[in-house]
Amino acid sequence: MEKGNSINILIQKYSNGTLKPAEEEQLYLWLNESALNRDLFRERLNETVPEVKDQVRFNSALAKTKSRLFKEQKSSRKIQFKGKFRRWIELAAVLVLGILIKVSVDYFGAANLDNENQLCKIAAPIGQKSQVMLPDGSKVWLNSESVIEFNNNFASNRVVKLEGEAYFEVEKDKDHAFQVQTKSYNVVVHGTRFNVMAYDDLGYTQTTLVEGSVEIQRGKQQLFLEPGEQINLQNGQFIERKVNTDIAIAWKDNKFRFDSVKFSELIRRLERWYDVDIEISNSALLEQEFSGVFKNDETIFQVLTALKYYVGFEYKHEGFRKITIK
Amino acid sequence: MIQNQGKNRTISATDEKAFDGLFRQYFPRLEAYARKFVLDANVAQDIVQEAFISIWEKETTIQLNTFENFLFISVRNACINYLKKQVVEQKKLEHIKENLWVEEIYRIDFLKDAPLKLIADELQDEIDKVMSDLPPRCKEVFKLSREEGLKNREIAERLGINIKNVERHISTALQKFRAKFGNELGVLVFFALFPSLL
Known part of the structure; x- marks a missing residue:
């Protein structure tokens, strides 16, 4: 194990371009031991993300090189057009989805006249996210491994059942309250933007209010949130705090942000986000808390490599979508 | 990013994001390699940049399984050319014979165990050619x-x-x-x- 660890460090340093002469010799000797080691070396390198010490220098090298290869794409007008065009496509996609949902609701409604409570169910599988528009025009972003359900009479009865995590932008309608039901409590609103995280395996249910106001209902208990406030229900206790709401809703913009999150939870989120199985054999890690941000275009290996140095663990790619952390 | 299983893939030379990924992946270790021979960080940086540019300017699609190979050989040849000039400028080049392990490691990495002549030997050959x-x-x-x-x-x-x-x-x-x-x-x-x- 000791040996395995130090080889990983050598490979990382090689990838960084920072091997010292003695380390070069050590790596060379190990590579020379067997063809298996050489195969392992190449495989590891593919998964290793170089750590650049001098970011400024690296970025200038990258920029210099790119300026000679991708000149035509520097025109800002073109990018602006692209941006606008893209937004239209996104909007169109949302509208199409909205129409599809409406059609399916209408269809089921018509086919089952005797059954008023026909359910419409929308799911984002593990490793993916979805964006949908509800029949009332409210928008919902569904995080990985999340499901929302609503009845076909949604227009007059705005109730959504949520498992997992979703961010809502609710259309204003004074006459019809919008209600999000989770296993632990309900969130009642009129027109607002908020995030609800209610994964079963999380141990708590969290609501973050970005704008407007929401009401939390649990049995006879009632609580009101103000913008910038977050509420957690854990072990039957409500805990309120002020937060940076950007962090709670970063996931909808494909960013992975976390603030004072336990390692165990962080890993659980990564599993959902990347659709991988991560096994942790070092239980000392589980309770440590972390904050940080990743973008969606980083691979799971890049994320783990970054964490590895910060936290001090070793990970191993065991096979298809399986990783262990020691 | 380019994953393990994606090695047989091709990428378009206009794909900026793919370029970023490859540059990030290979620049640090190739620059370190070049620096060991040319002994000048700025020259090493230029050499690696030029290697990327020469491949991207020549190809419209990049075959990922041969790309590594081309990239490494380009960097290596550029180092040898630079060293030849150093030889003419009477710079001391004893150090290039001290990099035996380095060359072996890079050979395993980039050439998949295919044979590779040491830079010192390559330079020696070039000098011999002129002498002969x-x-x-x-x-x-x-x-x-x-x-x-x-x-x-x-x-x-x-x-x-x-x-x-x-x-x-x-x-x-x-x-x-x-x-x-x-x-x-x-x-x-x-x-x-x-x-x-x-």
């Missing part, structure tokens, strides 16, 4: 001058020829090296500094 093209007498004079460090007058005495002829032979040899190694400015007296190559 010299007329016999010219070669003899040049060796005495650089290898044994004899003065022109001493060479003339030993070989029993006119000192003017010694100067002419040395000048011919220098011209050949400059023509082959592409450096008009350097004064070629490298054998005193690089004797084991003879």
